[in-house]
Amino acid sequence: MLGRLLNTHQQWLCRRLADLGCVVTRQVTVADTAHDIEQAVREALSRAELVITTGGLGPTSDDLTRDLIAKMLNRRLVEDSAIVAHIKKFFTARKRVVPPGTRVQALVPEGATVLPNPNGTAPGLALVVNPNPFRSEGQAAWLVMLPGPPRELRPMFNDSVVPLLKEKLPLAGGFICRTLRTTGVGESIVQEKIGERLRRLVESGLDLGYCARVGQVDVRLAARGANAPGLIREAEAIVRRQLGAHIFGEENDELETVVVRLLTERKQTLALAESCTGGLIAHRVTNVPGASAVLLAGFVTYANDAKAKLLGVRGETLAAHGAVSEPTAREMAGGVRRQTGADYALSVTGIAGPSGGSPEKPAGTAFIGLATPTETIALKVFNPYDRETFKQATANQALELLRRAILG
Amino acid sequence: MLGRLLNTHQQWLCRRLADLGCVVTRQVTVADTAHDIEQAVREALSRAELVITTGGLGPTSDDLTRDLIAKMLNRRLVEDSAIVAHIKKFFTARKRVVPPGTRVQALVPEGATVLPNPNGTAPGLALVVNPNPFRSEGQAAWLVMLPGPPRELRPMFNDSVVPLLKEKLPLAGGFICRTLRTTGVGESIVQEKIGERLRRLVESGLDLGYCARVGQVDVRLAARGANAPGLIREAEAIVRRQLGAHIFGEENDELETVVVRLLTERKQTLALAESCTGGLIAHRVTNVPGASAVLLAGFVTYANDAKAKLLGVRGETLAAHGAVSEPTAREMAGGVRRQTGADYALSVTGIAGPSGGSPEKPAGTAFIGLATPTETIALKVFNPYDRETFKQATANQALELLRRAILG
Numbered sequence: 001m002l003g004r005l006l007n008t009h010q011q012w013l014c015r016r017l018a019d020l021g022c023v024v025t026r027q028v029t030v031a032d033t034a035h036d037i038e039q040a041v042r043e044a045l046s047r048a049e050l051v052i053t054t055g056g057l058g059p060t061s062d063d064l065t066r067d068l069i070a071k072m073l074n075r076r077l078v079e080d081s082a083i084v085a086h087i088k089k090f091f092t093a094r095k096r097v098v099p100p101g102t103r104v105q106a107l108v109p110e111g112a113t114v115l116p117n118p119n120g121t122a123p124g125l126a127l128v129v130n131p132n133p134f135r136s137e138g139q140a141a142w143l144v145m146l147p148g149p150p151r152e153l154r155p156m157f158n159d160s161v162v163p164l165l166k167e168k169l170p171l172a173g174g175f176i177c178r179t180l181r182t183t184g185v186g187e188s189i190v191q192e193k194i195g196e197r198l199r200r201l202v203e204s205g206l207d208l209g210y211c212a213r214v215g216q217v218d219v220r221l222a223a224r225g226a227n228a229p230g231l232i233r234e235a236e237a238i239v240r241r242q243l244g245a246h247i248f249g250e251e252n253d254e255l256e257t258v259v260v261r262l263l264t265e266r267k268q269t270l271a272l273a274e275s276c277t278g279g280l281i282a283h284r285v286t287n288v289p290g291a292s293a294v295l296l297a298g299f300v301t302y303a304n305d306a307k308a309k310l311l312g313v314r315g316e317t318l319a320a321h322g323a324v325s326e327p328t329a330r331e332m333a334g335g336v337r338r339q340t341g342a343d344y345a346l347s348v349t350g351i352a353g354p355s356g357g358s359p360e361k362p363a364g365t366a367f368i369g370l371a372t373p374t375e376t377i378a379l380k381v382f383n384p385y386d387r388e389t390f391k392q393a394t395a396n397q398a399l400e401l402l403r404r405a406i407l408g
Numbered sequence: 409m410l411g412r413l414l415n416t417h418q419q420w421l422c423r424r425l426a427d428l429g430c431v432v433t434r435q436v437t438v439a440d441t442a443h444d445i446e447q448a449v450r451e452a453l454s455r456a457e458l459v460i461t462t463g464g465l466g467p468t469s470d471d472l473t474r475d476l477i478a479k480m481l482n483r484r485l486v487e488d489s490a491i492v493a494h495i496k497k498f499f500t501a502r503k504r505v506v507p508p509g510t511r512v513q514a515l516v517p518e519g520a521t522v523l524p525n526p527n528g529t530a531p532g533l534a535l536v537v538n539p540n541p542f543r544s545e546g547q548a549a550w551l552v553m554l555p556g557p558p559r560e561l562r563p564m565f566n567d568s569v570v571p572l573l574k575e576k577l578p579l580a581g582g583f584i585c586r587t588l589r590t591t592g593v594g595e596s597i598v599q600e601k602i603g604e605r606l607r608r609l610v611e612s613g614l615d616l617g618y619c620a621r622v623g624q625v626d627v628r629l630a631a632r633g634a635n636a637p638g639l640i641r642e643a644e645a646i647v648r649r650q651l652g653a654h655i656f657g658e659e660n661d662e663l664e665t666v667v668v669r670l671l672t673e674r675k676q677t678l679a680l681a682e683s684c685t686g687g688l689i690a691h692r693v694t695n696v697p698g699a700s701a702v703l704l705a706g707f708v709t710y711a712n713d714a715k716a717k718l719l720g721v722r723g724e725t726l727a728a729h730g731a732v733s734e735p736t737a738r739e740m741a742g743g744v745r746r747q748t749g750a751d752y753a754l755s756v757t758g759i760a761g762p763s764g765g766s767p768e769k770p771a772g773t774a775f776i777g778l779a780t781p782t783e784t785i786a787l788k789v790f791n792p793y794d795r796e797t798f799k800q801a802t803a804n805q806a807l808e809l810l811r812r813a814i815l816g
Contacts, residue, residue, distance in 0.1 A: 001422050001431060001432045001433065002431065002585065002630070003419045003420065003424070004587070005419065005619055006414075010411075011411045011412075011415065013411070014410060014411035015411025015412070017411075018410045023410065025409070025438065025439060025444065026437070026438050026444070026448075027436070028435070028436050029418065029435040029436075030435075036433065036434070177412075186504070186507075187468060188507035188510050191469070195469060208470070209470055211412065214559070218412070220410070222410065272687075272708070277691075278691055278695070278699070278703075278706075279680075279682075279689070279693075279694060280687070280691045280694075282690070283688045283799075286685075286686025286688075286710065287796060287799070289762060289763075292711070295686075295710050296711050296713070297707065297709055297710065297714035298686075298687055298706075298707070299708070300680070300690040300694070300707070300708070301705055302694065302700050302706075303704050305704070306704060306748065352694075386563075387697060389559050391691075391695070
């Protein structure tokens with residue numbers, strides 16, 4: 001709660017649970033104090049059939065969850081000899097003495113199922129609260145406690161919690177979620193193009209969501225129950241008809257994933273010359289496994305000298321039009337294509353800001369150049385944002401120009 | 409709640425609020441449904457003197473927050489002509505027609521303060537709920553509504569919410585938080601070196617926290633009250649004595665910030681030759697304003713051909729030792745330094761994985777080369793992680809090698 005740590009559990013668990021047909025209704029974070037933890041668990045048990053807690057199972061003095069929950073539910077804590085043995089083995093394998101205090105992690109509330117932790121010492125715990133004292137009718141609830149470190153929590157969820165949920169909590173199945181990712185069109189235009197046309201399906205139970213990211217808008221179609229597949233299929237057809245070429249990918253696709261996929265399929269290659277994006281396009285492309293077969297080379301040519309010497313941009317061009325200009329973008333793309341022999345060469349030159357702008361070329365101005373086997377084209381864009389957003393938005397526009405060129 | 413989006417608001421807002429002396433007690437995420445949003449806001453108002461909501465202020469049909477809150481609090485929504493003008497100007501500046509439907513963003517609940525949004529169309533809103541119908545004694549609460557996109561929310565918080573809170577909600581002061589950032593040493597070693605020596609100060613009220621990130625460990629020292637400055641000063645002195653050169657920065661410093669600062673002070677320049685980090689180092693360096701005065705050029709030489717042709721790595725070196733080797737790293741650094749005339753040239757070559765490893769050079773192996781005005785050195789590292797973590801960890805080690813070299 002001091003903002004020193006990013007919570008990635010919410011996204012990861014919500015995603016896995018949604019895939020199982022179980023949509024999470026509420027996520028709560030509280031401080032490591034007995035009062036706050038207890039109140040949050042009570043409230044969750046009063047609301048839901050499944051409550052998952054993360055963290056607070058370790059050996060240090062701020063790990064309170066196991067004890068508090070046992071007390072709340074009137075369960076004795078019993079030492080589990082198999083866990084004691086696991087902890088000993090864990091430290092011995094690492095040639096370390098078992099620290100005193102780690103033994104509390106072997107305490108298990110009576111009746112709880114132990115979820116093994118091959119990647120750490122604290123096991124997970126699962127128990128059914130039945131009758132549930134926090135609901136008016138006493139409806140049963142499952143309470144699952146998982147350790148905090150992601151590399152312990154995630155395998156434990158996959159290996160132990162998923163089978164448990166499938167056995168004990170047959171979840172409302174038939175939940176389908178489909179994401180279509182668009183670029184080059186704003187959120188309100190997306191809605192204008194599809195909102196009205198999807199109204200009938202929304203009235204029949206389609207859940208329609210929009211998510212605007214830098215230079216991109218995701219359209220999320222979700223539905224539940226027997227007619228879900230039909231609803232989603234019909235909705236997707238409408239969205240595709242309306243948004244057409246603006247849709248660059250599905251689900252987790254990024255523009256760079258799509259570009260690497262297209263180039264790999266076509267056995268074609270790419271080279272980059274980046275000024276104001278400063279290596280971001282190369283970084284994004286090389287995040288994609290298999291990029292090495294596609295990306296021949298990248299240049300980060302921030303300085304004019306580097307543009308001239310490494311890419312062969314002509315001195316007259318720089319003098320007459322400036323480094324941030326359409327002719328420079330074209331010569332950068334042409335130069336890097338000649339240098340590397342790549343099929344496609346993409347260039348970017350612009351003013352990231354905060355400083356460096358002028359009245360006719362304010363900060364946020366950029367030119368994108370693209371040299372292909374048949375032509376060299378250029379595009380002027382304007383992204384008057386903070387430095388990092390400017391880089392992301394410009395990189396998106398460059399990758400989108402490339403994607404459309406590859407597709408012809 | 410479907411796990412399609414990572415929530416970064418919690419960390420960012422908690423951090424900023426803690427810095428203001430206001431520790432957040434609870435963070436809640438709910439789905440975009442009227443019932444869930446309303447329940448969450450009611451509960452928050454029943455608990456706290458300050459409630460901040462994020463998201464749900466946009467123009468699409470799933471943006472419900474403004475309307476719901478006005479209804480809950482019995483406030484009429486009134487169109488604000490200044491916001492209408494701002495929205496028109498926003499679209500005109502982008503040479504786009506104002507989409508119908510964006511106008512709902514100009515609706516303001518009676519009595520609310522408008523928080524301007526220079527980076528988007530939806531303004532933020534702040535209002536005081538007094539008397540507060542959700543608390544037994546009717547104690548007043550502030551309710552602040554912020555837009556969802558981080559690049560709109562963050563400047564709005566800094567520019568409009570912070571002054572408002574300082575004026576309207578004099579916060580429990582005297583909270584001090586100091587972060588010292590280390591690299592090249594694991595979390596348990598950090599704790600071993602300082603934990604025992606800080607025990608006395610912890611007993612006097614020092615809050616000591618560790619946060620492990622990729623290749624870095626932050627030490628967080630916090631205290632509250634009259635003796636906080638003394639406690640923090642004494643604790644910082646101990647941490648600095650014990651961890652010495654491992655401390656690369658403070659607060660929000662990143663390795664690239666520190667490196668650009670050191671080079672700028674010394675009027676020295678940098679060039680990069682990246683293979684397995686694929687432009688990430690260039691991207692990180694160019695995220696720092698002012699990097700253009702320091703970074704002469706960067707090369708992303710994924711392919712062997714590019715290493716040979718662009719950097720002058722010798723064919724014999726590649727044949728005898730392979731692309732991932734100490735001699736190649738040295739020749740890459742030397743080559744890019746000659747090519748660009750930079751004072752420092754940093755190179756990286758390695759195997760990001762998942763494929764491409766061998767028994768003697770498994771995926772995760774990398775060599776870092778550094779050519780300085782006086783010598784060329786190389787370092788072998790091993791980061792057997794997923795692709796993106798590998799790139800981050802290797803980039804950190806390269807930047808740290810450079811930092812130490814600059815400092816001599």
